[in-house]
């Protein structure tokens with residue numbers, strides 16, 4: 001961790017109700033937006049009161065410990081008391097313990113949020129600061145339009161299908177039962193470009209996904225890694241995909257084909273089992289439906305399972321992401337072997353793609369998505385987008401390539 005616990009500041013945090021504030025995206029900083037929303041509900045952050053950085057194997061466990069410490073030093077008054085009010089941090093964690101990407105928890109100086117028809121503002125200052133109250137953020141007009149094509153990056157289409165062939169060979173040899181192989185697309189953001197344009201496209205086009213932006217990492221994810229809300233724990237596990245049909249009949253046929261595909265049901269079962277195995281020690285009331293359902297997104301159908309239970313041990317959402325990551329939806333099974341194979345077959349660092357992204361509150365509650373359908377935008381404007389596909393017995397390289405094209409659609413179209 002870059003900031004040792006000893007130097008964590010004491011914070012004073014005040015949440016007040018606001019009248020309706022309109023859409024959150026136009027309020028954001030155009031170059032460094034901080035956002036986590038779904039169906040118009042969620043939080044937008046402004047400025048940074050505290051930034052905590054983590055790397056390595058224990059990045060999420062260290063984040064959990066540092067967060068408890070920071071909370072213990074803070075004085076919070078919260079007149080609204082909803083998920084996301086009071087002291088929160090937005091966070092995004094690297095996929096791999098070996099990643100060069102820094103994992104972060106950012107406590108904004110100002111948070112504006114909306115949930116259940118109520119809006120609020122939270123102001124966070126170092127205790128003792130006599131700075132005047134930060135103003136309520138107001139919308140500003142978007143900067144000029146831009147159109148960016150994202151093109152094959154370190155792993156071109158042929159390299160991807162070759163990697164899928166190798167993954168299939170590893171499955172046949174019994175090294176792994178499932179492995180998720182990803183590829184990348186790259187582009188360049190013009191200087192001064194307003195990132196809110198991309199976020200607005202994602203939020204409008206994929207309202208049922210979590211649209212997020214944390215420290216230059218943006219996307220729209222359909223997958224809930226974990227949510228903790230007053231002792232209730234839940235997750236939405238996704239794995240198994242098929243493209244949408246071009247008309248109502250073919251779309252229905254696609255959904256039925258997915259729901260009855262042994263290959264996709266197997267792929268899904270690995271992902272669900274990995275989540276249940278990890279959550280079971282934390283909840284003795286954990287439930288998931290017997291069969292996955294088909295989740296309709298604008299670009300594809302997914303097999304999905306919702307998991308719910310009551311926490312029996314007071315774990316925070318950060319404790320749970322540390323335990324859950326990486327699930328078989330983004331790594332494979334068994335986890336260690338799948339991670340080794342990903343390292344061998346993918347010629348790039350995934351960075352924060354497929355890692356947890358979300359927020360944590362003072363009581364440990366929070367909402368974390370799996371960072372999918374995303375792109376990292378570096379400080380020099382280099383854009384790297386990622387999408388992957390789960391490989392199991394029965395996978396075919398060309399179909400997996402086509403699946404990654406569909407998964408790239410939200411982010412490719414948002415930049416175009």
Ligand SMILES: C=C(O[C@H]1C=CC=C(C(=O)O)[C@@H]1O)C(=O)O
Pocket residue numbers: 180182223238239240241302328329330372373386387388389390407
């Ligand atoms: C790895 C990705 O998706 C995961 C989540 C849903 C469906 C998946 C699949 O069908 O392969 C993947 O497990 C991605 O979008 O990059």
